[in-house]
């Protein structure tokens with residue numbers, strides 16, 4: 001007898017799609033089989049049964065150096081995630097220059113506990129001092145924080161090559177993954193100064209300030225330094241074919257380098273930034289053009305890019321104002337739209353298979369973040385994080401459907417085919433037909449232990465330091 005049985009759906013598990021019942025006991029998948037009995041039954045006839053989405057790149061309730069936080073709270077992010085079929089997030093604990101990290105971790109952990117999502121964290125390192133790397137980061141790893149994030153651009157947080165190498169070295173010693181924002185800080189700064197001096201200040205000049213070459217250069221450099229140190233990395237939010245080629249070359253040489261992209265790099269172009277609402281499409285790397293969308297699809301099909309995250313970074317219209325493009329906050333809200341947009345553009349339009357979709361949004365991020373097989377798969381023993389998905393439902397995306405805290409979505413008015421009708425987190429129905437039914441505080445921290453994908457290869461130049 002099960003607590004709950006999902007009956008009659010097409011279950012997309014790690015082993016392919018099979019029509020069977022899913023039996024859930026005490027929040028975990030107990031049985032995949034036929035004619036299962038349960039105290040409660042959910043009818044999934046005509047629906048897909050998919051693993052709950054794992055969004056391994058979200059900016060949620062990030063404290064700001066001067067006090068306050070970003071606008072999306074864990075409470076609102078949880079509603080957005082469940083509305084879009086995501087049940088687990090990995091979000092960022094900030095570090096600001098001159099600040100330590102331990103205190104931030106304690107604070108951020110308490111914030112996340114107020115939400116409904118199962119959650120893990122990346123630790124941003126922007127000031128890699130000896131104290132931080134040698135004393136505080138080991139304490140975080142003992143707490144289950146197994147990924148460090150570095151920015152190679154942005155005024156207040158970017159690290160130089162020496163700082164980056166020190167972070168790679170620390171991660172290698174402690175068994176963490178390093179995730180990297182790859183754009184060249186000095187190159188963007190130089191272009192920005194020249195653009196502003198020429199009076200080219202409108203939002204669409206954001207794309208001019210950071211053309212693909214600055215992403216390609218930083219991607220190449222990040223990979224080269226990771227190879228030098230022998231440290232696994234994931235390149236975040238790849239937006240162009242040139243950067244994907246750098247990753248493909250590294251993978252062909254056997255390096256532990258993975259690449260992520262986001263729905264905005266498959267659907268939004270630099271032209272969106274030319275309209276009156278231009279600022280609402282500003283993110284970094286910048287949106288490109290249709291040719292780059294095709295390049296990113298090709299990199300997904302080949303497996304070069306194997307994770308599609310949202311890079312959810314939400315700002316209200318009021319916050320996305322500024323005298324010129326360089327002072328307008330970057331980032332787009334995408335937590336709720338990630339699965340519907342990718343399913344529609346990918347599966348419904350025949351670009352990728354259903355199994356590939358589940359790998360991109362759930363199984364692969366869970367594996368790369370050390371959360372698998374607890375998360376990211378429908379299999380006996382895994383957490384019962386499940387989406388009931390209607391592959392035929394046509395929906396026009398509106399901001400109200402996104403459930404996030406802000407008053408805009410870059411996907412407003414987009415027609416999609418395929419939509420989540422219910423989301424279960426550890427066996428509890430937390431969203432049904434757009435209504436959020438989860439309880440505040442119901443999410444659980446997911447500490448991560450050592451795992452193979454974050455383990456170095458043991459190959460260094462001259463064998464020194466291996």
Ligand code: URP
Nearest residue numbers: 181283284311313330331
């Ligand atoms: O524009 C973006 N992507 N904002 C969020 C921060 C980041 O770079 O990931």
Ligand code: ZN
Nearest residue numbers: 181236237284
């Ligand atoms: Zn970034």
Ligand code: ZN
Nearest residue numbers: 057059311313
């Ligand atoms: Zn980001």
